[in-house]
Amino acid sequence: MSGRKAQAARNDELILRAARAVFTADPGAPIAAVAERAGVGISALYRRYPSKEALLQKLCGDGLRLYIEVAEKALEDHGDPWEAFAGYMRGIVDADTNSLTIRLAGTFQPTEELYRDAARASDLALQVYGRAVEAGVLRPDVTAADIALLFEQLASVKLGDDERTSQLRHRYLTLMLDALRRPPAHRPLPGPPPEDMELAARWTP
Amino acid sequence: MSGRKAQAARNDELILRAARAVFTADPGAPIAAVAERAGVGISALYRRYPSKEALLQKLCGDGLRLYIEVAEKALEDHGDPWEAFAGYMRGIVDADTNSLTIRLAGTFQPTEELYRDAARASDLALQVYGRAVEAGVLRPDVTAADIALLFEQLASVKLGDDERTSQLRHRYLTLMLDALRRPPAHRPLPGPPPEDMELAARWTP
DNA sequence: GCATACGGGAACGAATGATTCCGTTCTATT
DNA sequence: AATAGAACGGAATCATTCGTTCCCGTATGC
Numbered sequence: 001m002s003g004r005k006a007q008a009a010r011n012d013e014l015i016l017r018a019a020r021a022v023f024t025a026d027p028g029a030p031i032a033a034v035a036e037r038a039g040v041g042i043s044a045l046y047r048r049y050p051s052k053e054a055l056l057q058k059l060c061g062d063g064l065r066l067y068i069e070v071a072e073k074a075l076e077d078h079g080d081p082w083e084a085f086a087g088y089m090r091g092i093v094d095a096d097t098n099s100l101t102i103r104l105a106g107t108f109q110p111t112e113e114l115y116r117d118a119a120r121a122s123d124l125a126l127q128v129y130g131r132a133v134e135a136g137v138l139r140p141d142v143t144a145a146d147i148a149l150l151f152e153q154l155a156s157v158k159l160g161d162d163e164r165t166s167q168l169r170h171r172y173l174t175l176m177l178d179a180l181r182r183p184p185a186h187r188p189l190p191g192p193p194p195e196d197m198e199l200a201a202r203w204t205p
Numbered sequence: 206m207s208g209r210k211a212q213a214a215r216n217d218e219l220i221l222r223a224a225r226a227v228f229t230a231d232p233g234a235p236i237a238a239v240a241e242r243a244g245v246g247i248s249a250l251y252r253r254y255p256s257k258e259a260l261l262q263k264l265c266g267d268g269l270r271l272y273i274e275v276a277e278k279a280l281e282d283h284g285d286p287w288e289a290f291a292g293y294m295r296g297i298v299d300a301d302t303n304s305l306t307i308r309l310a311g312t313f314q315p316t317e318e319l320y321r322d323a324a325r326a327s328d329l330a331l332q333v334y335g336r337a338v339e340a341g342v343l344r345p346d347v348t349a350a351d352i353a354l355l356f357e358q359l360a361s362v363k364l365g366d367d368e369r370t371s372q373l374r375h376r377y378l379t380l381m382l383d384a385l386r387r388p389p390a391h392r393p394l395p396g397p398p399p400e401d402m403e404l405a406a407r408w409t410p
Numbered sequence: 411g412c413a414t415a416c417g418g419g420a421a422c423g424a425a426t427g428a429t430t431c432c433g434t435t436c437t438a439t440t
Numbered sequence: 441a442a443t444a445g446a447a448c449g450g451a452a453t454c455a456t457t458c459g460t461t462c463c464c465g466t467a468t469g470c
Binding site: 212213216240245246247248249252 | 415417
């Protein structure tokens with residue numbers, strides 16, 4: 001398989017990657033930004049998806065499936081209960097699915113399938129949470145819904161490039177995990193703290 | 206003072222209140238939304254501010270001054286060091302200045318005065334932080350810049366009406382404080398956790 | 411009474427952005 | 441080698457949004 005077909009297949013992937021990156025950074029981004037980032041024309045997009053909404057639904061669905069995958073992996077982990085739970089949270093932060101699912105969710109009409117996947121994801125999250133509670137490693141006054149909101153707070157952290165952002169998210173995840181763990185404890189925070197200049201850079205467009 | 210002058214004075218206040226509410230909820234909101242919310246016409250806005258940017262600068266400045274006020278109050282508190290620090294954080298969350306300063310900051314050209322106030326705010330924040338560190342009530346591996354980013358994460362929490370949002374922010378602030386405090390401890394979380402229905406409501410526009 | 415500051419909201423014009431369309435290129439098949 | 445047609449690139453289109461301006465009614469203070 002080579003030539004035109006190969007480019008088409010490559011573009012499939014390029015477009016999805018670009019869309020993910022662009023809409024993760026800015027959920028309201030124009031579709032032209034996706035094309036530009038992918039290095040293709042706009043028509044290459046419209047050949048594959050009938051509308052912007054269709055593309056968003058696809059991305060949202062992919063995000064949900066990724067979330068489900070991470071949660072299932074966590075449920076298979078029968079080692080140390082706390083580590084299983086912490087690993088799950090780190091996995092979700094790495095997958096960065098919250099930027100794609102929730103933040104995009106309000107912007108289009110969810111499909112039936114999307115609802116099903118969301119329900120499944122929610123159910124799995126509840127199981128992961130329940131297992132940590134049963135093992136007694138989680139403080140008892142947080143709920144599974146709390147955990148979901150914590151993910152969203154972490155997703156709101158955005159500073160510098162993608163790598164720096166990820167580093168900081170893990171830093172604050174570690175902090176949150178300290179607050180969640182029973183018994184309470186302080187673990188060393190990973191990654192360097194934000195520098196003043198990093199913060200000051202946000203005052204100019 | 207009554208009649209036309211009184212209405213003008215009332216409108217001054219109405220417009221500022223409306224602008225605060227609208228831009229806090231959506232930093233990119235149209236100026237017409239502000240007028241509608243204030244219950245005035247658009248020209249009532251333009252009589253007072255020459256442009257949208259001027260209004261945003263005014264709001265941002267007000268937010269900064271409010272921030273400064275809260276921080277100064279905290280520095281005057283010579284009681285229990287931890288409570289002073291925690292009270293400061295609660296005060297900032299209540300004032301909700303982070304939604305106005307940082308989130309708006311990127312959208313216009315900051316004035317000279319804005320820079321000065323931002324510097325002063327940053328300096329005060331550093332003092333509050335420093336005092337908590339000196340008293341040994343704060344874990345040593347977080348920095349003042351970390352605290353700033355934690356505020357922003359809390360500002361990203363938005364669910365239901367304003368009151369519910371505030372309640373939840375305090376809930377997660379309490380969680381974060383548990384992670385910040387030395388020695389580590391778990392304090393009971395205030396406010397009810399999010400219900401599934403509250404979370405599910407966000408899947409439709 | 412009346413000049414006028416004030417404010418309501420329609421009108422304007424620029425910008426943005428989704429979608430369509432047309433001409434081009436490259437592949438596979440005849 | 442000629443050609444049908446898939447895949448593209450990107451300009452043109454068309455609707456919408458939004459900041460700003462303008463016109464006009466109103467009622468207030470003199």
